[in-house]
Amino acid sequence: MRRNAASTSCGGRPVKLLAVGLNYRSASPELLARATAGTTDIAAVLDELLGSFDIAEAMVVSTCNRVEMYTAVRGFHGALNDVGTVLARQCGVPLTQLAPGLYAHYADEAVRQLFKVASGLDSLVQGERQVLGQLRAAYITATKHGAVGSVLHEATQQALRVGKRIHTEVMSSEPQPSIAEAALNLGESHLGSLVGASALVVGAGDMGTAAAAALRGRGVDELRILSRSRESAARLAATLCASHGILAELDQALLGVDVVVCATSSPQYVLTPELATARLAQQRRLLIVDLAMPKDVAPLLAEIPGVRVIDLPGMARAVTAMPEATLSSAWRILSEEMAAFSAADRATSVTPIIVALRERAEDLMARELAWLTARQPQLEVAQQADVARAMRRLTKSLLHDPTVRVKQLAAADGSYYADALRELFDLDVPTETAAAAIAAASVGLAEYGRCAEVTR
Template structure:
């Protein structure tokens, strides 16, 4: 986890890394997922080893971790395995707490960020967008949500074991992001005695406090010390790069000396709360490390739901890859038909010049006959090549068509680009996709 903290990227650093990876040699498309327990780079590369090497070096430079040390903690998936991994991540199968739904929103944010900054192309767009759809399907059709609660829910269950029912506690939530919002909502449903939201931007804290089902109020971050003394439960999840709460700061507000029990839940990465607070009497701290065992518990609760989601992922991956391979040959088929149409038109024009005495009726019959002959000759091979292309190695059939009919390589590429521009205009609130990615 310490290694992950150092590798985590947020805000402007995330945008900078996104552009640097996309500008890296051998990389054509990029999206980055950076959450509390994962940093993953999805990329379309023209050379696997060159792409992995370049991305690894950039991660090393951004994190300050020597490449040799960092490499031991990296994992790499390629082609089919990259697609399978992306789908599994979207379903919550790779989360610290199996089935947690936060990852769908985080994946969508990564997609939109890449889209906004122009690092998303056809392949990555398709993979990530389909991953979001698969994630939604898994949560809708199975009990995966029950198999694994969110990090916040698990953390608050641990807090309940230490403090007792949450309807008796005064809770202080530091930060106003998505995790803090989930904490406020969960505490509200549990009937917390009072909820205080502290944030650097008071307006965001106020909006979050207004949404709570329990009595809640907002304070500016500068008023944090005044709230620490009264809080029984402190949940912290900010984007700070340094510690927000230290043992000395808590001790100055009575923690460890006033005989009260306190529970601190640190959901931030890097950590917001100094682990030294555990030395204070009556103070318990749970961080992301402490929630890892919740994953095993979740799998024990819902093994059938987990297996159902795994089946969905396997089926969806097979369908997606088959469709992707078939779609890859489509531009070549379109280019072939386009070339055939050009040949037909050229020959018909030549015929008109040689036989100017043909009347309109005869010319029309000849034109329709020639076009039907060409269509019938091309129909069987083009249908068959699409069927064959859906199987592994199907891209070789497109290569064969291009070679046999001497197609200009730029023609299929132009068809593919035009098709993607058309599809991109139709994309709404979906999310991401891709056929060849390196998930790290």
């Protein structure tokens, strides 16, 4: 496994953030399910991504309503093709079939996408907080794998901070429901209050935990947790005064329950019509909430009389949008944070030019000192050292104000002054202007058959 490469520049080439993914808006539920199922082995995906020459860092964010790959890249075209190829291979579909559901964001727009995800503004349930934990978990996984360097570290840490700020300052007075809570809200709108009901949660991961807590909050009387691991089910059940069991006991656990919430990572259906038939023979009313991606619940269950199935695609059509004032405030904060991040990034981007300028000055000074030593051989070593120190102080003083000022100007006005400095002193520093980056993005996605999207 290849470890982190330099992130702000690699071999003199600038490294920028690239985000490629698909979500509940861009892709069909079937395609999103295949992407989610294909990226369960995050370590394997990270290894594949880091095997690309053009990719220096990588992080995979996979949730019930999105799969996104954030990479720090040396070259746009090669990286875009490699990320798409990895995603297509993991999903088991040709890239041409996957491409219509893909979107791509580059440089500042990739950071903006990360900020949107962290704040919940890009979630199926706008403003939900669970995505913050999912993003943090993705970052920790990538870090442990040696896939995170300075570019992804800085962008992700800032995204987590921005997400927390938006939730604290804007949404704390009107907290948004989690996806599990929103699904149960929708269920109650059809079936009435869940107070006194009996409920079964299948899956003890993050989504299952959120669903179980939401059910307890709604006053369910009997709650049972099932998981592949008896230990996982027992741990969750102990926190909620619930009973527990293993997935093999599902057929018996269904008897007598009013609500079933499925949230496993199984690639096959967990709840089938055959299992539900025995349950419905006793009582012909059942609410099923499918929070899994790929789906845990077979589609035919929705056709059985007395069964109400709520799944993620259905929620996308039914969830209530955030209040306009709240949404406006959240976007204002995000825009402010994005402007500050971009200014700091532009200021940092001139560092290679400043380093090159100082190296040029050091080189000229060394040549002049060599010339002086050859012309004045009678100078003692101490005298030569005094001359060298004086020249270094002079060089440092001459360069200090211009280098500080060019950082300030770059932060405010982009690369114009940095480019001018490069031209004036004929500095050999690779450059990639914003226009070139956007053009590269457009051309790169054209190679996908013009099916993907680059936000400019």
